[in-house]
Amino acid sequence: MLIAAxxxxxxxxxxxxxESSPGTSTPIIRASARIPTGEPETTxxxxxxxxxxxxxxxxxPERLGVASFGPLAGRFGEPGWGRIGPTPKPGWSGxxxxxxxxxxxxxxxxxxxxxxxAALAExxxxxxxxxxxxxxxxxxxxxxxxxxxxxxxxxxxxxxETGHVPxxxxxxxxxxxxxxxxxxxxxxxxxxxxxxxxxxxxxxSLAVDHPAWDLEARYLASGFxxxxxxxxxxxxxxxxxxxxxxxxxxxxxxxxxxxxxGYVPRLDTPGAMDAFIVPPGLxxxxxxxxxxxxxxxx
Numbered sequence: 240m241l242i243a244a245x246x247x248x249x250x251x252x253x254x255x256x257x258e259s260s261p262g263t264s265t266p267i268i269r270a271s272a273r274i275p276t277g278e279p280e281t282t283x284x285x286x287x288x289x290x291x292x293x294x295x296x297x298x299x300p301e302r303l304g305v306a307s308f309g310p311l312a313g314r315f316g317e318p319g320w321g322r323i324g325p326t327p328k329p330g331w332s333g334x335x336x337x338x339x340x341x342x343x344x345x346x347x348x349x350x351x352x353x354x355x356x357a358a359l360a361e362x363x364x365x366x367x368x369x370x371x372x373x374x375x376x377x378x379x380x381x382x383x384x385x386x387x388x389x390x391x392x393x394x395x396x397x398x399x400e401t402g403h404v405p406x407x408x409x410x411x412x413x414x415x416x417x418x419x420x421x422x423x424x425x426x427x428x429x430x431x432x433x434x435x436x437x438x439x440x441x442x443x444s445l446a447v448d449h450p451a452w453d454l455e456a457r458y459l460a461s462g463f464x465x466x467x468x469x470x471x472x473x474x475x476x477x478x479x480x481x482x483x484x485x486x487x488x489x490x491x492x493x494x495x496x497x498x499x500x501g502y503v504p505r506l507d508t509p510g511a512m513d514a515f516i517v518p519p520g521l522x523x524x525x526x527x528x529x530x531x532x533x534x535x536x537x
Contacts (some may be wrong), residue, residue, distance in 0.1 A: 245306070252276055255268050271527065
């Protein structure tokens with residue numbers, strides 16, 4: 240089966256045609272491209288032009304999956320789902336992403352957040368394979384989490400917003416928070432822009448032993464507490480450009496275990512945290528594979 244896939248990010252759209260075989264094997268990327276995320280209509284037109292050319296070379300796919308930046312508006316499974324919600328990105332708030340793609344490509348897209356898509360893909364083919372209850376968290380320009388419960392991506396009225404949970408302020412931190420909506424939520428305190436603003440330098444320029452990383456790990460561990468205590472999830476995959484920083488995952492494990500204080504015995508045994516918080520298994524292909532997973536299974 241040929242699948243069209245879009246990873247719709249805030250800075251770039253990744254486009255792909257993937258081939259899926261029967262069974263549980265990972266889809267193969269046959270063609271891919273990247274285009275900058277500009278004004279909505281211009282971006283969709285550029286994407287449609289690439290797909291039109293790709294369809295002429297590989298054939299028209301049967302399905303289209305879209306893993307989009309959020310938030311997404313509407314109620315999952317009902318008409319109107321998949322429109323872009325409130326976002327500071329100019330022109331995108333309220334944009335009918337699935338409707339515009341259907342009009343240009345003639346394929347009804349399966350749309351969800353990029354983190355929900357990544358969580359689904361990691362469970363099918365990556366670091367959470369074989370686990371029924373797991374979470375994918377990305378830490379970069381923003382912080383978001385996709386949640387899988389009993390093998391199904393979690394939706395309620397919309398989609399989870401794990402990056403906007405409140406976190407207690409660390410005693411040695413006076414930073415007010417970067418989130419324009421909530422200030423000192425997890426994203427406001429631990430996203431890439433928050434880190435750069437607090438320390439006056441981008442994350443990639445900071446040494447591994449810089450105090451920024453221990454503070455970052457403490458906030459992430461606080462943000463993970465609801466995933467452990469309320470969801471009782473079996474695994475957290477920590478990804479994203481900032482989430483993959485050297486040594487960060489080890490620090491988060493240490494602080495989360497300290498914060499749990501022995502209350503969750505399954506995570507208090509030797510090596511348990513190493514298996515609980517893990518890096519992604521799908522690497523740079525996670526976005527397109529997540530979109531393909533939506534097309535196949537949502």
